[in-house]
Amino acid sequence: MRQIPIENPLQRFRGEHVEYFGTPPVANLVVYEDHSESVLSENKSPDLSFRYSLNPYRGCAHGCAYCYARPSHEYWGFGIGTDFERKLMVKPRAPELLRAAFEKKSWQGEVVVLSGNTDCYQPLELKWQLTRRCLEVFLDYTNPVGIITKSALIERDMDLLQELNDKAQLWVAVSIPFWDADVARGMEPYVPTPQRRIETIRRLARRGIGVTVMVAPVIPGLSDRDMPKVLERAADAGARRASYTMLRLPRGVQQVFEERLTRHLPLAKDKVLARTREVRGGALHDGAFFSRMRGQGHYAKTVRGLFEKSAARLGLLPEEPKQCAVSTFRRPTDAGGQLRLFAQCV
Secondary structure (H helix, E strand, O other): OOOOEOOOOOOOOOOOOOOOOOOOOEOOOEEEEOOOOOOEEEOOOOOOOOOEEEOOEEOOOOOOOOOOOHHHHHHHOOOOOHHHHHEEEEOOOHHHHHHHHHHOOOOOOOOEEEOOOOOOOOOOHHHHOHHHHHHHHHHHOOOOEEEEEOOHHHHHHHHHHHHHHHHOOEEEEEEOOOOOHHHHHHHOOOOOOHHHHHHHHHHHHHOOOOEEEEEEEEOOOOOHHHHHHHHHHHHHHOOOEEEEEEOOOOOOHHHHHHHHHHHHOOOOHHHHHHHHHHHOOOOOOOOOOOHHHHOOOHHHHHHHHHHHHHHHHHOOEEOOOEEOOEEOOOOOOOOOOOOEEOOEEO
16 A cells, blocks of 8 residues: 555544644554444434445545545544544444344344445454454344445355355446446555456356446546446346436535646546536535435436436346345344344345
């Protein structure tokens, strides 16, 4: 990983702000252990299709300039710039806490999504293997699980994924916002190339695993032109479903995003920011439910039409999972293997 200087927008929960005279020091990788007493997060947002998520890591070394999760790092006293990419937190007890959650009588076997916030297959997973160990728990309880990732590291766990696919309910979503590898490198510097992620889709599909390609986020004036190509290549690789979300830039993410554009894509900056304001009612961010995912106005409708026509032409289904009457969930201690109700599946 290349060296980068410390660079964080103003921290909204702290009164002081550090400025360096001359060149800022290098942002070194620091890993902290998070000993939270629970590991499942309950989502109450009406525009998301899942209720529970699990994030083994806080912060993300992928370094995506547009990441909506950056502001969550401020709750832990960190910045949303290089701190989000270099001061990372791991939950070493995540598998044990997940097992404890599944043993509660109140748990009914709902789908749990890995990476609702930060990527569960970021580089730290190579050493800590928390995602793999959590997948082993999902398999023990045959609990439905969804995975969202940009990383080819998911291929390491193909054995567990195939078992979960056979015995439980599993879906995998691979995020590919760009097709141009040079543009992708500037905006998401430590993520495998778009072409490599297509190969991940291919390898998952060959094992019979249902894969959704996520064109997420669509960056107006920049990545929207790549959408048909991404969908075509994903469909050729065996993806079954497709989805997209519009770029959203909460709080200080705007500053991180603008600085990255200035550094790597200066000629595109003005157009991208103008188009983003166009789909956000004149601002760079709209946090309202539903519209935050799709945007508003003529340009947003054009993007939606491009996605829907391209996906339909390629036979890619919408991302929304069907409702299942019965979950595959069962506790190893259940007499007779009793099933649970009210789960989601694809």
